[in-house]
Amino acid sequence: MKKEYGRNLVRLNNGVEMPMLGFGSVLESDTTDFSAVYDSAWQSGYRLFDTASSYGNQTAFGHWLKARGHIREDYFLTSKVAQKEQGYENVLAAFQQTISELQTDYLDLYLIHWPKEATFFESWKALEHLYDEGLVRAIGVSNFEANHLDRLLTQAKILPALDQLETHPYFSNHVTHAYLEELGIQHQAWSPLGHGGQELNDPMLKQLALKYNKTVGQIILRWLYQKNVAAIPKSSNSLRQKQNISLFDWQLTLPDERRIDGLQKGERVMGAPDENYKADLW
Numbered sequence: 076m077k078k079e080y081g082r083n084l085v086r087l088n089n090g091v092e093m094p095m096l097g098f099g100s101v102l103e104s105d106t107t108d109f110s111a112v113y114d115s116a117w118q119s120g121y122r123l124f125d126t127a128s129s130y131g132n133q134t135a136f137g138h139w140l141k142a143r144g145h146i147r148e149d150y151f152l153t154s155k156v157a158q159k160e161q162g163y164e165n166v167l168a169a170f171q172q173t174i175s176e177l178q179t180d181y182l183d184l185y186l187i188h189w190p191k192e193a194t195f196f197e198s199w200k201a202l203e204h205l206y207d208e209g210l211v212r213a214i215g216v217s218n219f220e221a222n223h224l225d226r227l228l229t230q231a232k233i234l235p236a237l238d239q240l241e242t243h244p245y246f247s248n249h250v251t252h253a254y255l256e257e258l259g260i261q262h263q264a265w266s267p268l269g270h271g272g273q274e275l276n277d278p279m280l281k282q283l284a285l286k287y288n289k290t291v292g293q294i295i296l297r298w299l300y301q302k303n304v305a306a307i308p309k310s311s312n313s314l315r316q317k318q319n320i321s322l323f324d325w326q327l328t329l330p331d332e333r334r335i336d337g338l339q340k341g342e343r344v345m346g347a348p349d350e351n352y353k354a355d356l357w
């Protein structure tokens with residue numbers, strides 16, 4: 076898995092190319108014009124769109140895709156199996172529902188949204204089946220920590236291509252990151268900007284923003300990129316959308332990268348939806 080420096084692409088462990096920087100598609104419920112937000116994301120250059128059945132926006136997103144008639148090979152579509160959709164037959168049915176909502180024949184990446192003990196192996200087997208059938212180009216997981224991965228690998232035929240994890244400067248997930256690098260699984264950050272929270276006002280990040288003549292958002296996203304962490308920031312604002320994806324023609328020095336590493340304090344911005352998430356309970 077090698078990132079191509081200066082480009083918004085990474086090659087996953089099965090050879091599929093994926094944009095390092097994609098668009099988090101969850102919009103606020105009071106967003107009046109979803110299409111305008113997706114249009115400006117497209118115009119800003121986003122070609123990876125992160126969706127999930129639990130976001131409840133796949134139908135709207137599918138309508139937008141259909142209406143715009145973008146060539147299918149020109150964009151990379153991710154979706155995720157929700158907790159209530161897990162289990163072998165359930166996943167296969169959920170996949171059909173998802174591609175129907177998204178008005179597509181296939182997904183580029185299909186993830187298990189959160190690990191779930193009761194159906195842990197069956198759900199993965201269903202993803203492997205979809206992959207073998209050519210209905211998904213890559214399969215992976217989300218919110219899987221090292222112990223979940225170890226457990227999965229006792230039975231998996233296919234190594235996950237990617238793990239999507241909460242990752243931002245105050246919650247860098249660096250231990251799991253190192254393990255993913257060792258295994259050859261691409262790390263992708265959700266809520267890379269800390270869900271728009273405190274990090275955006277961090278004094279040291281503000282200082283770096285001034286030094287590089289960038290926004291704090293760009294500093295964070297470039298830091299992730301330099302650490303080989305793909306990211307899916309969400310913005311409904313066209314200027315911020317453009318800034319967030321303008322990452323590939325400048326760089327942070329190594330000492331500055333290390334200063335941002337030092338901000339890690341293990342603070343999550345969102346909780347897990349399932350108490351079974353804590354792997355040590357299993």
Ligand SMILES: NC(=O)c1ccc[n+]([C@@H]2O[C@H](COP(=O)([O-])OP(=O)(O)OC[C@H]3O[C@@H](n4cnc5c(N)ncnc54)[C@H](OP(=O)(O)O)[C@@H]3O)[C@@H](O)[C@H]2O)c1
Pocket residue numbers: 098099100101102125126188217218239240264265266267268269270271272275290291292293307308309310311312315316318319345
């Ligand atoms: N796998 C999972 O379990 C999981 C969980 C949560 C999220 N996700 C995915 O991750 C995506 C992004 O996560 P997120 O929306 O929670 O958090 P985020 O991308 O970290 O932050 C989004 C917030 O930051 C603001 N923002 C964006 N760019 C900015 C910039 N340059 N400067 C200042 N503020 C900026 C946005 O406001 P404006 O819109 O006003 O710019 C919004 O309030 C989601 O859409 C979803 O696809 C996955």
